[in-house]
Amino acid sequence: MQHVTLGGLDVARIGLGAMGMSHAYTGAGSDDAESVRTLHRALEQGVTLIDTAEVYGPYTNEELVGRALKGRRDQVVLATKFGLISHSGRQGGTDSSPASIRTAVEGSLTRLGTDRIDLYYQHRVDPGTPIEDTVGALAELVAEGKIRHIGLSEAGPDTIRRAHAVHPVTAVQSEYSLFTRDPEARVLPVLRELNIGFVPFSPLGRGFLTGAIRSTDQFDPDDFRAGNPRFAEENFRHNLRLADEVAAVADRIGATPAQVALAWLLAQGDDIAPIPGTRRVARVEENCAADSVRLTDEQLAQLTALPPAAGDTHSEAQMGMMER
């Protein structure tokens, strides 16, 4: 697997998102043994960047990742996130206060069975805490050796600049794929100016771009996608055309749609490391093989010209927490 550098942090350019093993999607948490095999297979395929968060489960996803990485810790660039659970007594929403972070980091270290987190992200910008205070607390954790690098998720240009002025930010993680192009306009240019890496989350459009999702009836009622505007009936039908275009390119080059969706992302820069999520061994093998899929300029242009997906990526309340 080829490697890239995210703001000074070396990672294999395809990572693995562990969220769906415990959280958000149909089947989450139903087969931990296969999830652990998937994590192990990812490392065998050369993956280094493993992504989890305190809120996934909550807590159970970090525990699962910690169990799977026992004896393999040094092979991994381990990323987790804080800030969507309050440890300082706030009700609901975000909490990136220094007091909450201090408690959060100890919990994550324990559940992950490690003495250091390689990349520690703020999960969402906290309107109740100046970003300078949050990054100041994170800089102390860097000095103490509890975390190695600082990241932000779904942060806008102004927050990124303010954070980076306090302590270098290594990576920003936001949704980016042929399904969600928002970071291109305002965020990516700032990251490039400041030499900060970018980690696209949901790079397969939450599974949509793989072609495996053909009907909204496929989701369990507690699947995040069942209530997501992009997957609502009228938008869903429009968005199927996007998935079909990706599949058509895949057919022409003998790759799978998931591989084409990842190859398009990888072609956007050598400062980008997507973290496709899967809880299945066969799919992690398929997704990692995107490392060797090359798209021609014409294929890239055809994909880049696809219309935006219809419908917001999140509910109105969640969209309010994202800076774009």
Ligand SMILES: NC(=O)c1ccc[n+]([C@@H]2O[C@H](COP(=O)([O-])OP(=O)(O)OC[C@H]3O[C@@H](n4cnc5c(N)ncnc54)[C@H](OP(=O)(O)O)[C@@H]3O)[C@@H](O)[C@H]2O)c1
């Ligand atoms: N920072 C944030 O706020 C945030 C938000 C969302 C996600 N994330 C991170 O990003 C990671 C990836 O995002 P995501 O899981 O939301 O979305 P994704 O990677 O776009 O898609 C995951 C979905 O696609 C399916 N899938 C994966 N590979 C496939 C393949 N080759 N063929 C067919 N289906 C396939 C998975 O099902 P199976 O599991 O059944 O294979 C799962 O339902 C997460 O795990 C998480 O770590 C971060």
